[in-house]
Amino acid sequence: MKKKLVSIMMAATMIAGSLVGCGSQTDSTTANDSQTKDAAETSAKEETAATEDKAEDTSSDEPITLRMAWWGSQDRHDKTIAAIELYESLNPNVTIEYEYYSFDDYFTKLKTLVASDEVWDVFQLGGNFPMYIDKIYPLDEFIESGVVDVSKISEANLKTTRETDGTQLGLTNGINTYGIAYDPALFEEAGATLPTDDWTWEDYQKAADTITEKLGIFGSSTFLSSDFTAGCSTYIGQQGDLGQYSFFNLDLTGMGFDDPQMLAPFIQMRADMIKKGSYPDAGASAEVTNIENDFLVTGEAAMVWVAVNQFPTIYNACAEQGRELALAPLPKAVAGGNSGTLIQSSQMLCVSQDSEHKEAAAAFISWFENDVDCNNILQAERGIPANEDVREALSSSATKGQQIMYDYVDSVSKNPTPKEYNVLSPEGQDQVQDNYLNYIQQVASGEITAQEAAEKTYADAQAIFK
Structure with missing residues (x-):
């Protein structure tokens, strides 16, 4: 049977973490497949027998x-x-x-x-x-x-x-985690302080603003939908004692923190960067349709949030231009505080x-x-x-970009992590995320305050469980 290959125009998201047509919806179903399916619905004993029969089918030339x-x-x-x-x-x-x-x-x-x-x-x-x-x-x-x-x-x-x-x-x-991919040469050209293992979101903003002022490019590329992960999941987890707070609770039955204003500083930072031009607004963000045409890759930004499995791809793309990228840990809410970075699938x-x-x-x-x-x-x-x-x-045969990825994950895996944590998402988070990104734009345009955006985001998330 001829395969049906579908090539889709990329939408404005990366991942993760985020990304018409379809192939045939009809499979060739053998008699034994149907028998197996029927048998599986009768009893545990018959199911075992059916599994054995099916194993013979799949190893045959059927x-x-x-x-x-x-x-x-x-x-x-x-x-x-x-x-x-x-x-x-x-x-x-x-x-x-x-x-x-x-x-x-x-x-x-x-x-x-x-x-x-x-x-x-x-x-x-x-x-x-x-x-x-x-x-x-x-x-x-x-x-x-x-x-x-x-x-x-x-x-x-x-x-x-x-x-x-x-x-x-x-x-x-x-196995994956998050980091900040950046171009050290652009930092140095602008006189911006390079990321460290203990840098903060304040350091991140200052570096981005400096790069925009000196070079006329975005200091930071768009995080796209991952701005929700950064500003809600990660930023909340970075506050308090290790494991004290999370955006949603461990059971995904409610919120993992009580004070909506814990979200406000990140929202204000992001809105200020959009107004200054050191971070893309919604229109510019829509131009990024996949990691390979990210503003960091095109030279129009100096850094970007990445799921680290994406790093070798953008490393190679920049290496072809004679540029060499590096990978930094996520900024922290406070120096010496929780990393908020977890190893996950x-x-x-x-x-x-x-x-x-x-x-x-x-x-x-x-x-x-x-x-x-x-x-x-x-x-x-x-x-x-x-x-x-x-x-x-x-x-044993890793490229330089891959080795940086391996080394980074090894490093992050040594960070202290909460005894219990949950990286899963409850149903309904997509709408909360979309609203959150819209609220940031409204703060940047002066329609609402960061404090109001924080309250609205918290209320939206809380409503999932009602």
């Missing part, structure tokens, strides 16, 4: 078509397609129809498929997976049967994609409840995460691999 989709940069698209082609060459009976999207377009399409019970066999999810939990088919039975190999993935890494009840929802595409691959070939989909995910040859193609673009053998293989 033609299987899987649908897969993801979001990301062009670099991710190219590498993922090459990995798929390798898998098909190793498994001639398997055809994978793939689609790729920008972040926003991906979730627009996913919501349509959820409504019609046609979600792709293999699909990518991030921290907003609770919104789609009913469409995820857990991997536990496939781990137990050996179809999915987790022998080289640590318990800590497996936990990053588990439900609180222990259900294994998927396998992480990579970048995204995960999941099996769809709608799939007619769940075991084949699970087998592909296992290969995608564990196979060294596959990951030599992927080159940790989605984050540092969870499989220890894959990490060792990639580290």
